[in-house]
Amino acid sequence: MTQPSAQPFEGLRVLDFCWVVIGPMTTRYFSDFGAEVLRVESSLRPDVIRHGLPFAEGKPGTNRSGYWANYNSGKLGLGLNMGDERARHLAFRLATEWADVVTENFTPGTMERWGLGYDALRQRNPGLVMFSASMLGRGGPYDSQPGFGPVLTALSGHTNFTGWPDRVPVSPYGAYTDFLIPHIAFAAVCAALDHKRRTGQGQYLDLSQLEAALYFAGPPVLDYLANGRIQTRNGNHDPDMTPHAVYRCDGNDRWCAIACPTDAEWRALAEAIGRPELADDPGLATLEGRKQREAELDAAIEAWTITRSPDEVMQACQAADVPAGAVRDCRDLFDDPQEAHRGHFVFMDHPEMGRYASDANCFQLSEAAPEYRRAPLLGEHTEYVMRELLGMPEDEYRALSDDGVFQ
Amino acid sequence: MLSPYRVIDLADDRGIFCGRVLADLGAEVIKVEPPAGDPARRIGPFHHDEPGVENSLFWQLYAANKKSAALDIEADAARDALRRLIGSADFLVESFRPGYLDDLGLGYDDVGALNPALVYVSITPFGQDGPYRGFAATDLTGSALSGFAYLTGDPDRPPLRVSVPQFWTLGGAAGAAGAMTAHAHRLHTGRGQHVDVSCQQALTRTLSHAPQFWDMNEIILKRSGPFRPIGDGRNLRVNFECADGYVNYIQPGGATGGRGMAALCEWMDEHGEGHPLLNETDFGAYGFGQLPDDVLDAMSETLEAFFRSRTKRYLSEEAIKRRVLLFPVNDPADVCSYPQLAARGFFRETEGPDGGTMTTLGPWVKSSERPLQLRRAPRLGEHTEEVLTSVGLSPDEIADLRASGAAR
Numbered sequence: 091m092t093q094p095s096a097q098p099f100e101g102l103r104v105l106d107f108c109w110v111v112i113g114p115m116t117t118r119y120f121s122d123f124g125a126e127v128l129r130v131e132s133s134l135r136p137d138v139i140r141h142g143l144p145f146a147e148g149k150p151g152t153n154r155s156g157y158w159a160n161y162n163s164g165k166l167g168l169g170l171n172m173g174d175e176r177a178r179h180l181a182f183r184l185a186t187e188w189a190d191v192v193t194e195n196f197t198p199g200t201m202e203r204w205g206l207g208y209d210a211l212r213q214r215n216p217g218l219v220m221f222s223a224s225m226l227g228r229g230g231p232y233d234s235q236p237g238f239g240p241v242l243t244a245l246s247g248h249t250n251f252t253g254w255p256d257r258v259p260v261s262p263y264g265a266y267t268d269f270l271i272p273h274i275a276f277a278a279v280c281a282a283l284d285h286k287r288r289t290g291q292g293q294y295l296d297l298s299q300l301e302a303a304l305y306f307a308g309p310p311v312l313d314y315l316a317n318g319r320i321q322t323r324n325g326n327h328d329p330d331m332t333p334h335a336v337y338r339c340d341g342n343d344r345w346c347a348i349a350c351p352t353d354a355e356w357r358a359l360a361e362a363i364g365r366p367e368l369a370d371d372p373g374l375a376t377l378e379g380r381k382q383r384e385a386e387l388d389a390a391i392e393a394w395t396i397t398r399s400p401d402e403v404m405q406a407c408q409a410a411d412v413p414a415g416a417v418r419d420c421r422d423l424f425d426d427p428q429e430a431h432r433g434h435f436v437f438m439d440h441p442e443m444g445r446y447a448s449d450a451n452c453f454q455l456s457e458a459a460p461e462y463r464r465a466p467l468l469g470e471h472t473e474y475v476m477r478e479l480l481g482m483p484e485d486e487y488r489a490l491s492d493d494g495v496f497q
Numbered sequence: 498m499l500s501p502y503r504v505i506d507l508a509d510d511r512g513i514f515c516g517r518v519l520a521d522l523g524a525e526v527i528k529v530e531p532p533a534g535d536p537a538r539r540i541g542p543f544h545h546d547e548p549g550v551e552n553s554l555f556w557q558l559y560a561a562n563k564k565s566a567a568l569d570i571e572a573d574a575a576r577d578a579l580r581r582l583i584g585s586a587d588f589l590v591e592s593f594r595p596g597y598l599d600d601l602g603l604g605y606d607d608v609g610a611l612n613p614a615l616v617y618v619s620i621t622p623f624g625q626d627g628p629y630r631g632f633a634a635t636d637l638t639g640s641a642l643s644g645f646a647y648l649t650g651d652p653d654r655p656p657l658r659v660s661v662p663q664f665w666t667l668g669g670a671a672g673a674a675g676a677m678t679a680h681a682h683r684l685h686t687g688r689g690q691h692v693d694v695s696c697q698q699a700l701t702r703t704l705s706h707a708p709q710f711w712d713m714n715e716i717i718l719k720r721s722g723p724f725r726p727i728g729d730g731r732n733l734r735v736n737f738e739c740a741d742g743y744v745n746y747i748q749p750g751g752a753t754g755g756r757g758m759a760a761l762c763e764w765m766d767e768h769g770e771g772h773p774l775l776n777e778t779d780f781g782a783y784g785f786g787q788l789p790d791d792v793l794d795a796m797s798e799t800l801e802a803f804f805r806s807r808t809k810r811y812l813s814e815e816a817i818k819r820r821v822l823l824f825p826v827n828d829p830a831d832v833c834s835y836p837q838l839a840a841r842g843f844f845r846e847t848e849g850p851d852g853g854t855m856t857t858l859g860p861w862v863k864s865s866e867r868p869l870q871l872r873r874a875p876r877l878g879e880h881t882e883e884v885l886t887s888v889g890l891s892p893d894e895i896a897d898l899r900a901s902g903a904a905r
């Protein structure tokens with residue numbers, strides 16, 4: 091890497107009211123790459139995942155959640171009790187005198203009730219870029235329906251598309267769509283910042299998590315709209331590939347995925363599992379032929395995988411240029427040679443949690459390296475923000491602090 | 498928002514979403530595809546179930562807002578034209594196997610010398626180097642290696658992927674984030690750079706707190722079917738059968754969950770289908786995962802019976818009124834009739850591949866100043882002439898390229 095002259099977002103100021111996952115994961119891109127991100131919180135109503143599992147050493151505590159820490163690396167912790175008018179006024183000053191970007195993902199109406207809606211802020215800060223995310227978007231009959239991340243997979247169709255056709259659908263783990271959308275949400279905020287740089291004009295971005303999530307489950311929706319077909323979950327089967335399954339391997343709950351995108355990979359696989367006669371069977375030469383005998387083929391393949399480890403299976407298939415991937419559990423991920431090569435898990439030292447693992451970004455830049463810094467304690471940087479950024483005299487800071495404004 | 502910028506999009510079906518995101522945000526995105534058509538054009542299902550290079554619904558979705566220039570990048574003459582296009586561009590996006598473009602003299606080192614300000618985005622399963630660099634991958638094998646599959650599915654059956662592929666779509670989204678980060682850096686340095694995306698890492702990042710469970714507590718979370726693990730090996734059902742499909746009801750801890758559960762108990766009582774133990778439990782007093790076993794059992798039995806005899810439409814509409822945290826498990830037809838999407842005008846009409854109209858997804862973010870545009874996906878080679886003319890090729894040169902089969 092050549093000498094970087096600056097981090098990509100050096101000098102950018104983000105006032106971040108986001109909570110839970112989708113918002114904080116979006117704004118973490120800014121803190122990873124040099125922006126100053128103030129994470130506004132209150133100990134009176136802490137971010138729900140500050141009390142989300144897992145805790146360091148299994149001991150609960152506001153500053154002990156690994157879940158929370160993962161999405162808030164490198165941000166500055168600012169405590170503001172938004173129930174107090176003086177705190178709302180300080181937030182307004184930060185949004186209009188300090189911030190380039192304000193972000194939030196509360197239930198629609200919350201920021202407005204605090205006098206921090208976009209219309210109020212842009213009067214004083216016309217170049218402001220404000221980003222709001224909500225479950226279902228502003229306006230419409232359900233815009234203030236309470237809910238949280240995991241239910242969106244039900245609404246977007248991801249749940250219906252996960253599972254076996256003969257059983258109740260399962261869901262992808264956790265608040266799955268919360269982890270998809272931040273990439274494009276962040277790109278939109280960056281585009282708005284570029285627009286502002288060139289024109290001086292700020293803007294408001296309103297993202298419905300449901301609408302954005304549909305881009306990750308879109309083709310079947312278009313199939314329904316164009317053809318009236320209602321696709322559904324199909325285990326691990328694929329309309330265009332056979333064999334295409336996850337096969338049991340040697341060990342307890344050990345598996346390897348194998349897929350044959352074309353006839354060539356099928357023949358290579360049949361050779362690799364020591365069944366050359368299947369490779370030569372004309373009835374199996376085409377996808378249609380293999381589909382008719384899919385169960386038979388899966389049994390033949392599993393008879394081979396069951397005596398081998400997932401990695402042996404994967405390596406043997408890859409040597410024949412057949413797509414295969416060992417099923418990694420969360421412990422395996424820490425030992426996966428590719429994830430390790432990419433430095434996927436970043437370990438940081440934290441005053442209360444000790445050493446903990448966080449996810450790295452999924453892209454690497456040839457000319458800039460993200461600066462991963464530990465997550466803040468709740469309110470850790472309140473004094474810095476008030477004294478240094480807002481120029482508040484010490485006695486005023488103490489008085490407000492004693493009054494609970496920074497709780 | 499990004500209207501001053503030109504993107505050369507060499508990505509096939511694997512990195513296709515990246516260019517779509519940049520195009521939605523206003524960039525001029527030129528999909529450079531083979532004269533026979535991009536592989537994404539062959540992915541079914543098709544518009545009105547008629548196969549054809551213009552009819553793939555996958556293509557229609559993810560190539561919308563792009564232009565198409567049909568050039569055979571393996572032909573020398575077309576490659577010269579492509580170099581001129583790249584010289585005029587701000588971004589390049591590609592999703593070939595690592596090394597393929599280097600062999601064609603179009604790798605980052607070659608192209609970066611030609612256009613030092615270019616942001617060059619590579620979207621691959623595992624990144625540009627490392628032990629899996631040359632591994633073949635599909636959505637399924639990527640779901641396995643990222644840790645996604647192990648956490649997904651029923652405990653008594655194999656780990657699962659989502660039946661709608663996620664691996665590449667997510668990698669494409671991450672590519673857009675990387676492109677914009679490199680762009681921000683370019684504003685400081687004046688130079689472009691190589692953005693190297695790993696789809697494996699992108700999918701690993703969807704695992705929520707599961708890797709932290711191993712790191713902090715040495716717990717390996719496992720797939721748990723339609724249930725949600727709540728600690729101590731106990732599970733809470735979240736997906737339920739109803740009369741015509743499925744509904745999702747997650748009982749969270751704390752005050753929100755307490756209010757929702759009290760409202761649900763009242764609702765069931767009105768129908769004489771409640772349970773005394775549930776009525777006398779103060780759900781608000783329990784954190785998530787702290788409910789006693791007898792309450793959990795009563796919940797399963799009572800809720801399963803109540804939901805099974807009612808439709809998802811009735812249940813979800815009544816739940817909205819009563820502020821119960823119940824939602825339908827939408828299938829594609831339900832998505833299309835979901836009242837909130839209709840009220841926001843999410844679905845939009847565009848020109849379809851047959852010249853008629855088709856309905857498709859509307860913009861994924863609303864901008865107060867620069868509303869996202871929606872143009873149909875380009876026909877094969879629709880903009881070849883316009884695009885090549887913009888970098889100074891003469892009509893004769895374009896005709897020669899076409900005659901040789903290097904362009905269409």
